[in-house]
Amino acid sequence: MTVHQQAYEVGAFAQHLRDLVARLDPGRGWYGVFARRDPAGMRSCLDGVEIPPWDVVESLLADLAALHGTRFAEEVSVRAAALYSASAAAHDRRPGGRQELVHRLELMVREQHRAAERLRGPAPADPVALAWARDDHERATARCAELRKRLAAVAVPEGWLRSEGGEGP
Structure with a gap:
């Protein structure tokens, strides 16, 4: 995997994560908890500097389900899982x-x-x-x-x- 491919994989997931949280209320739910408990960590995940733990992504998807319905959240989760796997692999294989x-x-x-x-x-x-x-x-x-x-x-x-x-x- 080239450096360009690695950057693309990480960036694609970070964009998906930003799109996901844009649909959430930053003052409520798990997103609100994560933003209050570790704002710098949340920011570095949204910027693609860090890969969040999958349990964080699952919690954000639960927030999405509460606001926009389970079916919509399940659809988003399929793409999120694929992008997450590719992003984590690219992130982990870098020097x-x-x-x-x-x-x-x-x-x-x-x-x-x-x-x-x-x-x-x-x-x-x-x-x-x-x-x-x-x-x-x-x-x-x-x-x-x-x-x-x-x-x-x-x-x-x-x-x-x-x-x-x-x-x-």
Whole structure:
């Protein structure tokens, strides 16, 4: 994959993501939560600098379904999934991409452990705090699995498998 192809793949998903959030209310739903909790992170995803975790995209699609109907959101999700996969693969295969994935996985494993500790500790009096701890743990767990899958995909050189047209070793 050329640098131009990589930039195209990442840019196509970023544009799709911008089009998606343009249909959402930035003050409500998950989009509002993400924008308040990590505005810089959300901006870098919309700009194509970072690839958001898939659970974030799913949450934005849930917001879309709430506002515009499940059928419309399902249609948008098909294209989103295809663009996301291509974008993540392109992002991960660029120079330093694998090392970035390793670093993110290390951070996310720590986040997963912190969230698990919050769940194992004394139950918070506030049910909202408990719900956030559960959500944080579920998201961290999903993100660890996603990062491991992306790392496994990067570990195999492009064209290595016979099914990809390469001769292999």
